[in-house]
Amino acid sequence: MPVAANPLQPATPRAGVASEPDAVPLPGRLQATFVPNENAMAWWGVQLLEQAVQEHGLPAGRPGTCRLAVADGSRVRAATVPVRLVDLDSAVHALRTPVPPDEESASLRTWREAVRMLDDDDAFAALGERMPAAAHGALNAEGTAIVTPTVLLTEFRQALRARAALRSTTIHATLRPYQQHGVAWLTARPRSGQGGVLADEMGLGKTLQAICLLASRRTVGPHLVVCPTSLIGNWRRELARFSPDTVVVSHHGAQRKLPSTVPPGAVVITSYPVLRRDTALTRTRWDVVILDEAQQIKNPDAQVSRAAAKLTATAAIAMTGTPVENRLDELWAILHVTNPGLLGSRNRFRQLFVTPIEQRRSATAAAALHTLIQPHLLRRTKADVAADLPPKLYSTVVCTLSDEQARLYRKAVDRAFSDGFGVGIARRGRVLALLTELKQICNHPAQYLREEKAELGRSGKFDRAAEMLAEIVDDGERALVFTQYRAMGELLADHLTETLGAGPTPFLHGGLSAGRREELVRDFQESADAPPVLLLSLRAAGFGLNLTRATHVMHYDRWWNPAVEEQATDRAHRIGQRRGVTVHTLVTGGTLEDHIAAMHENKRGFAKIALGRTDAALARLSDEELHAVIDLDSGALA
Amino acid sequence: MIAAEFGSTPWGRAWVRSVAAIAASGPNALLPRARTLARNHAVELTTEPGRIEARVSAADAVQPVHIDVPLWSPQTQAQVRRLLEKSLAEHPVLIAGDLSDSFEADLRQEGIPVAAGLDELRAECACRSRKRPCVHILATLYALAQQIDERPALAVGLRGGATDPVAPPLPGWIALTALDPVAFYGD
Ligand SMILES: [Zn+2]
Numbered sequence: 031m032p033v034a035a036n037p038l039q040p041a042t043p044r045a046g047v048a049s050e051p052d053a054v055p056l057p058g059r060l061q062a063t064f065v066p067n068e069n070a071m072a073w074w075g076v077q078l079l080e081q082a083v084q085e086h087g088l089p090a091g092r093p094g095t096c097r098l099a100v101a102d103g104s105r106v107r108a109a110t111v112p113v114r115l116v117d118l119d120s121a122v123h124a125l126r127t128p129v130p131p132d133e134e135s136a137s138l139r140t141w142r143e144a145v146r147m148l149d150d151d152d153a154f155a156a157l158g159e160r161m162p163a164a165a166h167g168a169l170n171a172e173g174t175a176i177v178t179p180t181v182l183l184t185e186f187r188q189a190l191r192a193r194a195a196l197r198s199t200t201i202h203a204t205l206r207p208y209q210q211h212g213v214a215w216l217t218a219r220p221r222s223g224q225g226g227v228l229a230d231e232m233g234l235g236k237t238l239q240a241i242c243l244l245a246s247r248r249t250v251g252p253h254l255v256v257c258p259t260s261l262i263g264n265w266r267r268e269l270a271r272f273s274p275d276t277v278v279v280s281h282h283g284a285q286r287k288l289p290s291t292v293p294p295g296a297v298v299i300t301s302y303p304v305l306r307r308d309t310a311l312t313r314t315r316w317d318v319v320i321l322d323e324a325q326q327i328k329n330p331d332a333q334v335s336r337a338a339a340k341l342t343a344t345a346a347i348a349m350t351g352t353p354v355e356n357r358l359d360e361l362w363a364i365l366h367v368t369n370p371g372l373l374g375s376r377n378r379f380r381q382l383f384v385t386p387i388e389q390r391r392s393a394t395a396a397a398a399l400h401t402l403i404q405p406h407l408l409r410r411t412k413a414d415v416a417a418d419l420p421p422k423l424y425s426t427v428v429c430t431l432s433d434e435q436a437r438l439y440r441k442a443v444d445r446a447f448s449d450g451f452g453v454g455i456a457r458r459g460r461v462l463a464l465l466t467e468l469k470q471i472c473n474h475p476a477q478y479l480r481e482e483k484a485e486l487g488r489s490g491k492f493d494r495a496a497e498m499l500a501e502i503v504d505d506g507e508r509a510l511v512f513t514q515y516r517a518m519g520e521l522l523a524d525h526l527t528e529t530l531g532a533g534p535t536p537f538l539h540g541g542l543s544a545g546r547r548e549e550l551v552r553d554f555q556e557s558a559d560a561p562p563v564l565l566l567s568l569r570a571a572g573f574g575l576n577l578t579r580a581t582h583v584m585h586y587d588r589w590w591n592p593a594v595e596e597q598a599t600d601r602a603h604r605i606g607q608r609r610g611v612t613v614h615t616l617v618t619g620g621t622l623e624d625h626i627a628a629m630h631e632n633k634r635g636f637a638k639i640a641l642g643r644t645d646a647a648l649a650r651l652s653d654e655e656l657h658a659v660i661d662l663d664s665g666a667l668a
Numbered sequence: 669m670i671a672a673e674f675g676s677t678p679w680g681r682a683w684v685r686s687v688a689a690i691a692a693s694g695p696n697a698l699l700p701r702a703r704t705l706a707r708n709h710a711v712e713l714t715t716e717p718g719r720i721e722a723r724v725s726a727a728d729a730v731q732p733v734h735i736d737v738p739l740w741s742p743q744t745q746a747q748v749r750r751l752l753e754k755s756l757a758e759h760p761v762l763i764a765g766d767l768s769d770s771f772e773a774d775l776r777q778e779g780i781p782v783a784a785g786l787d788e789l790r791a792e793c794a795c796r797s798r799k800r801p802c803v804h805i806l807a808t809l810y811a812l813a814q815q816i817d818e819r820p821a822l823a824v825g826l827r828g829g830a831t832d833p834v835a836p837p838l839p840g841w842i843a844l845t846a847l848d849p850v851a852f853y854g855d
Contacts, residue, residue, distance in 0.1 A: 100852075101849040137854065372763075394818055
C-alpha cells in the first residue's frame with residue numbers, strides 16, 4: 031500500500047514536550063564535532079558555513095544536518111543543525127595544518143590537538159578533560175544525552191584505525207566519493223554494536239560497499255552473506271574480483287556442510303531458502319551478517335524472517351534498493367532484524383506510526399519516525415550523487431544456473447560432442463545450433479523446451495531479471511529490455527504483465543507492422559500511463575529509435591558484438607542527455623555466456639571472438655577449443 | 669480492526685474523554701466541528717510542561733490558542749516517577765517517546781488523572797465567539813489527543829512528569845540537563 035509520496039520527508043519539527051523552535055541558536059563561531067554515526071567530522075556553528083570553513087582552510091565536505099546539542103539561553107537542548115560533513119581522513123589531514131591558536135573556537139582547537147596526539151594515551155586522556163561539550167555534542171537516539179569525551183575520543187581513534195585497516199586491505203576497485211562515505215558509514219555500524227540498512231538505489235554499488243566492510247574486519251569472526259539463490263554466483267564473483275584475499279565458503283545446495291570452524295574474516299555465502307531451514311547458521315556466532323535483497327524478509331511471520339531474526343552477530347546489515355522508508359510494514363520487518371527494539375513491537379509500531387501516517391497523513395508521526403530511523407538507514411538515489419556518476423553506468427550481474435538448467439546444459443553439450451560436428455558448412459551449422467540451444471537454456475528452460483509459460487525458480491537469470499525489473503518499476507523508473515529471441519521476449523512479456531501490475535508489457539519485434547512499432551515507441555516516450563517496461567528484440571531496435579525516457583537498459587541475453595549492444599544501449603542514451611542510464615548485462619555464471627563475456631572483457635583468448643562475429647568465429651575452432659569455451663565450469667556453480 | 673481516530677491509545681483517550689464530558693448534559697454541536705478541524709490538519713500545536721500553544725486555521729482566519737494545564741503536585745510527580753521506573757523495568761524495550769498502556773492503567777488505579785478536566789484548564793482564544801470553550805480550543809484538544817496517541821510520553825510531560833528513562837544515564841553518556849550552557853562552547 032503505497033502511502034502519500036514520501037510521507038517521511040516533511041521535516042516539520044516534532045511537536046511535543048521536547049519540541050524544537052524553528053531557529054537553531056548558533057554560537058557564531060565555527061565549531062568542530064565528531065559524529066560517530068556519520069563517521070565524519072561536522073563543521074557548524076555559523077550562518078555562512080561554507081565561507082567560514084573556507085576561511086579556516088578546512089575541506090568543505092558535503093552539506094547535511096546533524097542532531098547535535100546546542101546552548102540555548104539558560105539550557106542545553108537538542109537541535110537539528112545544518113553542518114558540513116567531512117570524511118575522517120581529509121578532516122584529520124586538514125586539522126594537522128598548524129594555525130594561530132587564538133583564532134579559533136575551543137571545539138575546533140581541541141580537535142586540532144587530538145589529531146596531533148593520536149598515539150599518546152595519557153595526553154589523550156588529559157585532552158578529554160578540557161574538551162568543551164560542543165566538541166562532543168552528538169546526541170543519543172532520544173536526543174536526551176551526549177556521549178562523554180573519553181568514549182568519543184576512543185571511538186575517534188577506533189574509526190581512524192578502521193580506515194587504516196581498510197586502506198591496507200587490498201580492494202581492487204576505486205570507490206566513488208559517495209561509496210567512500212557509504213563504507214565509512216558501514217564500518218561505523220559494528221563498532222557501535224548496531225545494525226543498519228543500506229538502501230542505495232540499484233546500480234550504485236551496494237555490493238562493493240558491503241565487500242569493503244567485510245574485508246576491513248578480518249579478525250573478529252566469520253561473516254555471513256544471505257542473498258536470493260539467483261545472486262549467489264554474483265556475490266562469489268564480486269568477492270573474488272574486489273577482494274581476492276577473502277576466504278569465501280559457498281553454503282548452498284543439497285551437499286552443503288558448514289565447516290566446524292569458519293576462520294575469522296571468512297565469508298560464508300548462503301541463500302534465503304537455506305537460511306530458512308539450516309540450523310547450523312543460527313548456531314554460529316557471526317561478526318557481520320549481510321542480508322542482501324532484504325525485501326525477502328519483509329513479512330515478519332514468514333519462517334525465513336524468523337530465522338533471520340535468530341542469527342547472532344555483532345551487526346546485521348540489510349541491503350535493499352527499494353525505498354523501504356515508504357513501506358512502513360516492510361521497514362518494521364527489516365529493522366526488527368537489523369536493529370531489534372528500535373521500532374518497538376509490531377502492534378505498537380502500527381499504533382504509533384502506521385495508523386497516524388497512513389490514515390491521517392500525520393506529519394508529526396512521519397517526522398518522529400524519520401528522526402528515529404535516520405541514523406540507521408543510508409539511502410542515496412542516482413539523482414543525489416549524479417555528480418559522481420558517469421552518464422552510462424555499466425553493471426554486470428552474474429546469475430546462478432538452476433539444477434534443471436545445469437542438467438539440460440550438460441546433456442546438450444554431451445550429445446553434440448558425441449554426435450560430432452563434421453566439417454565445412456555442416457560443421458558451422460551444427461556449432462551454431464548448439465550455441466543457440468545453450469543460450470536458450472541459459473535464458474529459461476521453457477524457451478529451450480518450447481513451453482508456453484516460464485515459471486520462476488527454473489532460471490537464475492529469469493528470476494533475477496524479474497526481481498530487478500520489479501525494483502526499477504517500484505522506483506518509478508522505466509526500462510528497456512533487449513533479447514535476441516522472439517520466444518524469450520514473449521515469455522518475459524507474459525510474466526511481466528502478470529507480476530508488475532502495470533498492464534500488458536509490450537514487446538517490440540520485427541514481426542510487428544511499422545505502424546505498430548511506431549505506436550509502441552510513441553507510447554513509451556510520451557504516454558502518461560504507458561507500461562514502464564518495453565521489451566525489444568535487438569534486430570528490431572536498429573532503426574534510429576529514440577527511447578530516452580528509459581533510465582535502465584537490460585541486456586537479457588548477449589549478442590556478443592559489443593558494437594551492436596552499444597548501439598542498442600544508445601536507444602536510451604543520447605549525448606547531452608542530462609539523466610544518466612544504467613546498463614545491466616545479465617550473465618549466467620559458469621556457462622558459455624560467462625566465458626565469452628570474460629574474453630570480451632579481457633580482450634584475450636581467441637582474438638576473433640573478442641572482435642565480434644563471435645558465433646562465426648566459434649564455428650572455426652577445433653573441437654577441443656570449442657569445448658573449453660562452452661563447457662560448464664562447475665567451480666563457478668558451487 | 670480500525671483504530672479510533674482520536675484516542676487510539678489509553679493516553680490519548682484520557683484527553684478525548686475530558687473533551688467529550690461537555691456533551692454529558694446534551695449534544696454539543698461544536699464537538700463534530702472541532703473534530704473536523706483537527707482531522708483537516710487545521711491545528712498547529714506545540715506543547716511544554718503546563719502549556720499548550722496552537723494556531724487554528726478556521727474560516728479564513730487563524731486563531732491563536734493558549735491553554736494552561738495544571739501540573740501534577742510534587743508528591744504526585746514523585747509517585748509517577750516511581751510508577752514509571754516500575755513500568756520501564758517491566759517493558760525495557762519501548763520506542764523512544766512511548767509509554768506502556770499498563771503504566772496508564774497504574775496511574776488510573778492510583779487515582780492520578782492523565783488528562784485534566786475542562787474546568788481545570790485556563791484556555792484563551794482570540795476569536796469573538798462567546799461560547800467557551802470555543803471550537804478552536806476543542807479542536808486544539810483533539811489535535812493534542814492525536815499527538816499523544818503518537819507519542820504517549822507527551823501526556824506525562826504535559827503534566828510536569830519526567831518521561832526520560834529515570835535510571836541514571838548509561839555510562840558513556842551525559843544528560844543534556846547536566847550540561848552547563850555557559851561553558852558549552854568553552855570560550
Ligand atoms: Zn476560538
